[in-house]
Amino acid sequence: MSGPGISVEGDPREGKSKLMPDHDGLLVVDSTRLRQFNHVPNVMCASRHSYSLVQKGTQVAGTRAIPLYLPIRDFEAALQVLDEEPLFSIHPLRTARVGVLVTGTEVFTELVEDKFEPVVSAKVAGLGSRVVKTIKVPDNANAICLAMKDLVHEECDLIITTAGLSVDPDDVTRKGLQDAGVTDIRYGMPVLPGAMTLLGHLGTAQVLGVPACALFHKTTSFDLLLPRLLANIEITRSALADFGEGGLCRECKTCTFPKCSFGK
Structure with missing residues (x-):
C-alpha cells in the first residue's frame, strides 16, 4: 500500500498496521483501488481523504x-488488488516563486x-512559498498581457491573477491572459x-x-487548488468535475476548514 513518502509504523499492534508520512505534503489516494480492496472479504483499509495536507508523524491510513x-x-484476492501499484503517496509542496x-x-x-x-500572500506563505512580485493593472487586456510577461521575466513559476473573471463588459482578464500566450485554459469549476x-x-x-469571491469568503476554490498546484498535481477538466460533490461551502459562522466537508 505504501508509495513514495509513506512508511509502515513498526510492527502490527492489535492486528492493525499504521501508515505514516515520511514528510509533510499532500496525501494522494488511489480511491478506485482502495474501494476495490475494501470489497475483498475480511480485510479493510481506512484513510484520510485524498488531497489532504498532512504532516510527518500523523497517521494517514x-x-x-x-x-x-x-x-x-x-489474502490472495487482497494482494491481487495491490499488485499494480501502491494505494497511497505523499507529494511534497515545492517552494514556489509566486507572482x-x-x-x-x-x-x-x-x-x-x-x-x-x-x-493571496498570506495563503501562499502559509504553504511555504512566497510572493516575489505584485503588479496592479487596470481593466485593460493589453496591460494584463504585458504584466503577465513581466512576471514570467521575474521567473515566477506560479502566477495568481485576481478578479476580472466574471461576465461584465470590463472583465477582460481572460482576454489579456490569452493575448499573453496562456494555454490549456480551464475556466469554471463546480x-x-x-x-x-x-x-x-x-x-x-x-x-x-x-475570482472576486476570495475577498468576501474566508474559504474558496483557491484553498482547494493552491496545495495541488504546489504539489505539482495535474488538474484536468475531469479532476475539476470531481469537485462537484463536496464543492458547496456551508459558510459556517466559524470556519473550521480544512476540518470540514468542503472539497471532500
Missing part, C-alpha cells in the same frame, strides 16, 4: 485483517483599497464559492485565476 483467521483466498497580478481600474487608480494581495476560477499555463509557469 490504517489496515488490518478483520477476523483472527484470514482464509488464503481472501500576483491584481486587475481592476478602481484598485489601479487607488479609488478602492487593494485587499486581494494580502489575502465549487461555490469559486465557480469562475481559471487554470492555465504560460510557458512552464502555472496560472491560477482567482
Whole structure:
C-alpha cells in the first residue's frame, strides 16, 4: 500500500498496521483501488481523504485483517488488488516563486483599497512559498498581457491573477491572459464559492485565476487548488468535475476548514 513518502509504523499492534508520512505534503489516494480492496472479504483499509495536507508523524491510513483467521483466498484476492501499484503517496509542496497580478481600474487608480494581495500572500506563505512580485493593472487586456510577461521575466513559476473573471463588459482578464500566450485554459469549476476560477499555463509557469469571491469568503476554490498546484498535481477538466460533490461551502459562522466537508 505504501508509495513514495509513506512508511509502515513498526510492527502490527492489535492486528492493525499504521501508515505514516515520511514528510509533510499532500496525501494522494488511489480511491478506485482502495474501494476495490475494501470489497475483498475480511480485510479493510481506512484513510484520510485524498488531497489532504498532512504532516510527518500523523497517521494517514490504517489496515488490518478483520477476523483472527484470514482464509488464503481472501489474502490472495487482497494482494491481487495491490499488485499494480501502491494505494497511497505523499507529494511534497515545492517552494514556489509566486507572482500576483491584481486587475481592476478602481484598485489601479487607488479609488478602492487593494485587499486581494494580502489575502493571496498570506495563503501562499502559509504553504511555504512566497510572493516575489505584485503588479496592479487596470481593466485593460493589453496591460494584463504585458504584466503577465513581466512576471514570467521575474521567473515566477506560479502566477495568481485576481478578479476580472466574471461576465461584465470590463472583465477582460481572460482576454489579456490569452493575448499573453496562456494555454490549456480551464475556466469554471463546480465549487461555490469559486465557480469562475481559471487554470492555465504560460510557458512552464502555472496560472491560477482567482475570482472576486476570495475577498468576501474566508474559504474558496483557491484553498482547494493552491496545495495541488504546489504539489505539482495535474488538474484536468475531469479532476475539476470531481469537485462537484463536496464543492458547496456551508459558510459556517466559524470556519473550521480544512476540518470540514468542503472539497471532500
